[in-house]
Amino acid sequence: MRDLKLSRAFTLMESGPVVLVTTNDGGSDNIMTISWTMVVAFTPLFAITTGAWNHSFAALRRTKECVIAVPAVDLLDKVVGIGTCSGADTDKFAKFRLTAVPGKVVKAPLIKECVANIECRVVDIVRKHNIVVLEGLAAYVAQARKEKRTIHAVGDGTFIVDGRKFDRRKMMAARIPSGV
C-alpha cells in the first residue's frame, strides 16, 4: 500500500462506496460494513451513521479511532457477510479471511485486501442523529491492485458497481481544491 496525500483522501469517499470500518477494542479487532457515509470537509473529515446497534460502536466511542477501508467489487460477498453477522460472537478477520495490517497512527487495523485505507480519529459524535464525524489522519491506496471498482449499496439488497468514468476537470478547474 502506498501513501496517499491527505488532501486527496476525500476523493476515496466522495463517490459513496460502501466501506468497511475497523476498530480495535484493546483486545480484538472488529469490522463493520457501513454504507451511510459522506465527506464533510476537505481536511478531510467524514461522517458515518452508526450507533449502538453495531457492536463496533462501543470500541469506536471508547478508543475514538477507526480505519475506513474501501473494498472493491471482488470483495462483495465478504462485505455483505461482514454486514450480516456481529463482532459480538464472530472474529470477522478470521471468518472472512481478511488480513489486518497495523496502521501508523491508530490501533485499528488496515485491511490489506482493500483498495484504500484511511486511518481516522473520532472528532465528534452527534448523538441526536447517530452521526460520527471522523478526521482522516493517514491514507493509503493499493496501487498494484488490478480490480479497483468500488461497490455502492442501494439499500434493498442490491449493489451497483462503478461503471464508465467521465472527465470534467476542465469545466470544474476553478472549483477543485488545490492539492487534489
Place this chain on the structure above:
Amino acid sequence: MRDLKLSRAFTLMESGPVVLVTTNDGGSDNIMTISWTMVVAFTPLFAITTGAWNHSFAALRRTKECVIAVPAVDLLDKVVGIGTCSGADTDKFAKFRLTAVPGKVVKAPLIKECVANIECRVVDIVRKHNIVVLEGLAAYVAQARKEKRTIHAVGDGTFIVDGRKFDRRKMMAARIPSGV
C-alpha cells in the same frame, strides 16, 4: 412521475449519487449540486453538507424546505454547470433548461428531467459541521425514463456512472427493513 413509497425513498440516495437540491426563497427557485450526502435513517432522513458558501443555503435555512432531485448521467454537464455557477446571479432553471414542477408538500420545485425527486423539510442544522438533516416527505420516480444510471462525483473533476448490478437480497434478507 410516479409516487414512491416513503419507506423506499432512502434507496434513491444510499448509493451516493450526486444530486441537485432545489430551494424557493419566496420569489425565485434555485438549484445547487451536492455530492456530500448520506442516508441517516430509514424514515427517511438524509444529511447533506452545505453552508453559506452555497447561495441556496439562505433559502434552505429560512424556508426549511428543499427538494432532492436525482439526475441521471445524461444530465452530467448540467449537473457540473449548476455546481460551477451561482444562483446569486443566475436563473439556473432557465440557463440549464430544466423544468420546475410543483411538489405536493413544499414550495421548492421538483425537477422534471431527473430520475427521482424527494420533497424534504429541514429537521436540524448541525452548524459545527455544516450538516443539514432533512426528512423526506414525499418521493417520486420517473418510471418511464430510459436512462436511469446515476452519477457519482469523485471530487477531482471526474465522475463515475452506475455500472453492473449485483443482487444479494437472499444473503441480506434478515437485514432489509420491511417495506423496502
